[in-house]
Amino acid sequence: MMSSYLEFFYNYVKFPKAQNDPIVGTCNSMCPEDEIKLREAEHLVHILEVWDWGKERKLVKSFSRSAADTNMAVPRLLRPYAVLINTVQYLLFEITKRKDVPEAVVYEFVDDRLRAVRQDMTIQRLPPEECVNLLEPMIRFYVYYSHKLCNLPLKYYDPELNKRSLLECMKWYLSCSDTIDKRQRQDELSGLLSNLDLNENTKLTNDRVLVESLYIVCNLNDLHPLYRYIHHSMQLKREPKLQLAYNIAIANRQGNYIKVCRLMDKACPLTYYALFTYLPTIQRNALAVLSHAYNSKQFTIPSEVLARWLHFADEVEAQGVCAHYGLETENRSVRFDKKDFIGATSLHQLRLDGDNKSSGSQSNQRNEISIIDIFKYTTN
Amino acid sequence: MSLVTGTLNQYIQFVERMFRTSQGNILARLLSLRDDHVANRNLLSSDIASLVEGNCDIILDEMIISHLLCVKSLYIKDFGTAYAHQSAFVGCVVRLLQAQKEVNWGLPLMYTVCLDLRLVAQKVEACTPQSNGKILEKAAESLLACFRVCAADNRSSDADTKRLGMLNLVNQLLKVYFRINKLHLCKPLIRAIDSSPFKDQFPLAQQITYRYFVGRKAMFDSDYRSADEYLAFAFQNCHRNSLRNKRLILTYLVPVKMLLGFMPAKHLLQKYDLLQFWDLVSAVKNGDLRGIDKVMEEHENFFIRAGIYLIVEKLKITAYRNLFRKVYLAENSHQIDIACFQAALKVMGQDDVDSDETQCIVANLIYDGKIKGYISYQHKKVVVSKQNAFPPLSSLY
Structure with missing residues (x-):
């Protein structure tokens, strides 16, 4: 016990640099040779790994669970940081362009290959400065597709699994940022935000403010992100985008659906997407409040007003959702009666902005952002 | 030896x-x-x-x-x-x-x-x-x-x-x-x-420590009734000379009690050197939302370090309730224009709140049982119950 602790202490705490050398990958392509041979022989090449009508193949290391009898810490099977960066870039910029397969297939494929990237990162124990650069784009990927695919049936896309991967990446990223912060404070490098390599050659970005904001809006029913926020440095807290996310969370906690929906329109695209997937929950809670507060046998609220209050695309959607929860709709208005409201039914789904040609200019603008820009834009 | x-x-x-x-x-x-x-x-x-x-x-x-x-x-x-x-x-x-x-x-x-x-x-x-x-x-x-x-x-x-x-x-x-x-x-x-x-x-001493922590945990889980129970036990049984410990317990018990509708007396806060809460108490009582923001800014470090910043933030709901109650008493009517509530919010520094958002705030108070009544969208009025329109907060939990 003592010796093992001492070992731990000297290796990780006291002399963190003298770690018993982390394993360094030597595989210089996106997929190790062994795996290429195996998968070619077993006909396990994914359609997204075939380009140019079969003339070219670009395999990417796939995820495999570590089993008791396999040794994964083999340098020739592991990709070093530079290769991992290229891999992530290739997956996000090239694969997502493919239109010959359904989007859910693209998502599933990229999700699997990104998991393999994370596995390589873990085995090689990459330093936090490198981890953040790999994780940030992954976070964008998961948020973007959680919105894009949110209406697909469960057999094509599982939001729970998406959330799990997203949280894994976010927590990892945030803990890396904290380590970097601490080190900076120790080195007395004052106040640089960890926007470390915005200007490096990699086309990917690392936007700390964006991830911190997403951590808040992706976990609106959890207090931890808020505690995290209030413990940030003044400088970080004053970042307008991050402040916006915090204000949205506070408004949501107060049940102030009007404010949440209004602030939502000020959000950057990814923050907006994250909020959009949570919007049905906000709307359902709001309708529960409305059916108590506007409880009446005679009076109604015009559907157009509801659409404005609760960020519905239009009157029709507002009425449809109210009907979904058992409320009586008539003649372009909704009657709220607390006895009618059924909160225990399944959550409704919303049309995506893109499905809706007549929606306002704001959402159209948002929709015009290309997927490449989604992976590249910065919040400032 | x-x-x-x-x-x-x-x-x-x-x-x-x-x-x-x-x-x-x-x-x-x-x-x-x-x-x-x-x-x-x-x-x-x-x-x-x-x-x-x-x-x-x-x-x-x-x-x-x-x-x-x-x-x-x-x-x-x-x-x-x-x-x-x-x-x-x-x-x-x-x-x-x-x-x-x-x-x-x-x-x-x-x-x-x-x-x-x-x-x-x-x-x-x-x-x-x-x-x-x-x-x-x-x-x-x-x-x-x-x-x-x-x-x-x-x-x-x-x-x-x-x-x-x-x-x-x-x-x-x-x-x-x-x-x-x-x-x-x-x-x-x-x-x-x-x-x-x-x-x-x-031993009693251990029970006190235990309930202090369990009370804080309940507070973080937003279970304010249990938090009140645990922390009150700890406070009442803690030795009277352990001023430091009593002060620690009060740091959490005061905001929890406030959320439940009990305001602390000034001499208590004075005795335990917790006057940071006093300005907050008067702001919440008066429905002074600007005042709450000011107190939160002034004592930000204290509230954050104690881990009660978000609880204090939550007291704004109580402040809304108190403010609207004042409007109701001033109007002396069971039908109050939304515009009156909105004007009151404006006086308290909430300039950007419009009629829609005012209704939303009132709606939430009705939903929580803090106001008895309903809103008429057509007439832009809140119609409150003839009896006990603003039930005491302490009766709600």
Whole structure:
């Protein structure tokens, strides 16, 4: 016990640099040779790994669970940081362009290959400065597709699994940022935000403010992100985008659906997407409040007003959702009666902005952002 | 014999005698990092291990060696090594307790050694910022090993069972988990204590500490009624001279009580040096939202450090309720224009709140039962109940 602790202490705490050398990958392509041979022989090449009508193949290391009898810490099977960066870039910029397969297939494929990237990162124990650069784009990927695919049936896309991967990446990223912060404070490098390599050659970005904001809006029913926020440095807290996310969370906690929906329109695209997937929950809670507060046998609220209050695309959607929860709709208005409201039914789904040609200019603008820009834009 | 000036041999003999005669309390003192004997340099020879070895029972030898080596490391401020020795010491205590059937005189020793372990771990954390709670986590694992031995001792009689030591350890663990912000780990510990048949037999001091932490945990889980119950017990039973502890308890009890609709008296806040809350009390009472923002800004560090910033934020709902009640009393009518509420919000600094948002705020208060009535969208009016339109908050929970 003592010796093992001492070992731990000297290796990780006291002399963190003298770690018993982390394993360094030597595989210089996106997929190790062994795996290429195996998968070619077993006909396990994914359609997204075939380009140019079969003339070219670009395999990417796939995820495999570590089993008791396999040794994964083999340098020739592991990709070093530079290769991992290229891999992530290739997956996000090239694969997502493919239109010959359904989007859910693209998502599933990229999700699997990104998991393999994370596995390589873990085995090689990459330093936090490198981890953040790999994780940030992954976070964008998961948020973007959680919105894009949110209406697909469960057999094509599982939001729970998406959330799990997203949280894994976010927590990892945030803990890396904290380590970097601490080190900076120790080195007395004052106040640089960890926007470390915005200007490096990699086309990917690392936007700390964006991830911190997403951590808040992706976990609106959890207090931890808020505690995290209030413990940030003044400088970080004053970042307008991050402040916006915090204000949205506070408004949501107060049940102030009007404010949440209004602030939502000020959000950057990814923050907006994250909020959009949570919007049905906000709307359902709001309708529960409305059916108590506007409880009446005679009076109604015009559907157009509801659409404005609760960020519905239009009157029709507002009425449809109210009907979904058992409320009586008539003649372009909704009657709220607390006895009618059924909160225990399944959550409704919303049309995506893109499905809706007549929606306002704001959402159209948002929709015009290309997927490449989604992976590249910065919040400032 | 004086332990402060005696020789190493005298010390070993004394420890051995106390061990043999099962004098747990004295033994605990003799092996504590917070006892006078620590100042005795005679005990810290250059070759402790070989001098001690073979004098007593193997396990006691080991304990004395770990203890003295730990003291020695502390002298040269090598806290990491000190921690390793103290951790080994706890390991010995675990084995010792496991071997001692049907008796629990070792408990005082366990308390002391575990407390010392936590204190040393805290020291290491303070000196190595990059450890980031890892040492405290390790310490918690050691404490859990002790806890398991205690919890598993269900064969001994009620007087001799080591289960009586559980609460002391749980309190230590709660302290660690709160410090490293791992509140989710508290749950199984709380369950173990709440289902223990000795629940009410533990010493009062330990019960107070326990409820203080469980109350804080309930507060973070937004379970304000339980938080009130636990913290109130802790406050009422805490010794009147323990001003510091009473103040700590009040730091959480005051905002919880406020959320439940009970405002503290000024002299209480004065007595415990908690006047930071006084401005907040008057702002909440008056529905002064700008005032709340001001107090939150002014005492931001205090609220954040105490971990009550978000609770204070939540008091804004109470402020809305109080403000609207004032409007209702001033209007002296059961039908109040939304515009009146909106105007009141504007006076209190909420300039950007329009009619829609005012309705939304009122709607939430109605939904929570804080206002009895309904809103008419067509007439832009709130119609409140003729009786008890604004029921006292304290009646709602």
